[in-house]
Amino acid sequence: MTGRVVGSRRVYEGSVVALRIDEVDTSKGRRAIREIVEHRGAVAAVPVLPDGSVVLVRQYRDAAGARLLEIPAGTLEPGEDPEQALQRELAEEIGMRAGHLQHLVSFLPSPGVLTEVVHVYLARDLAPHQRDAEEEDIEVVRLPLAGARAMVASGEIRDAKSIIGLLLAVALT
Numbered sequence: 382m383t384g385r386v387v388g389s390r391r392v393y394e395g396s397v398v399a400l401r402i403d404e405v406d407t408s409k410g411r412r413a414i415r416e417i418v419e420h421r422g423a424v425a426a427v428p429v430l431p432d433g434s435v436v437l438v439r440q441y442r443d444a445a446g447a448r449l450l451e452i453p454a455g456t457l458e459p460g461e462d463p464e465q466a467l468q469r470e471l472a473e474e475i476g477m478r479a480g481h482l483q484h485l486v487s488f489l490p491s492p493g494v495l496t497e498v499v500h501v502y503l504a505r506d507l508a509p510h511q512r513d514a515e516e517e518d519i520e521v522v523r524l525p526l527a528g529a530r531a532m533v534a535s536g537e538i539r540d541a542k543s544i545i546g547l548l549l550a551v552a553l554t
Contacts (some may be wrong), residue, residue: 384408391419397456420497424467425454425542426482426504427550428475435529435550436475436507437543439520450522450532451543454499463500472510475521480506485549490541501546503553526551 388404399419407413428436439450455470457463464482471477483503490497530551532538538547 384413387412416494418495418497420456420495421459422457422463422497423454423499423542424457424463424470424502425452425499425546426467426471426479426502427452427485427546428471428477428479428504428507429526429550429554430507430523433526433554434523435526435547436477437522437524437529438474439522440518442540445539448520449540450538451540452501452546454542464502467500467502467504471504471507472512474512474519476510476512477504477507478510479504480508485546485553488545499542501542501549503546503550526554 384405384407386403387406391401393400401417403415405413437450439448441448453474457466485501487498487500529547533544
């Protein structure tokens, strides 16, 4: 369907997302209502250590109702450069900074309802950095990349950005 937005109104504005209702003329001459969640975007990284192991985080995700094993990630601040945001997130979540970032992919997690774009990087040449005390509920987990791939295959790692990033890292290393 190709469409043209003929009306739009924001019905909710939160600290992370906003919700807008769009009225769209469809290619078949009908009007459709679309609920769109606006999000300023996110960054994520697969931190790879010299021995080939990866550094992941386990944290509680309320929407999933579970503690999930994921690659480090975070929301972009308004106007923030993705690589700067990623260095901030690596420091906050795993207490490291990357000497080298390689962009792997930027993807739309749910383009039917969500404007978010997630930028995924491979992070190498990691150096220790002061970890943010606010991130107390995050458990840092180090494991072989092959082990992380096996956890993707078994369904233990269920987060989309982590699955995408880890499988791309496996393919490139």
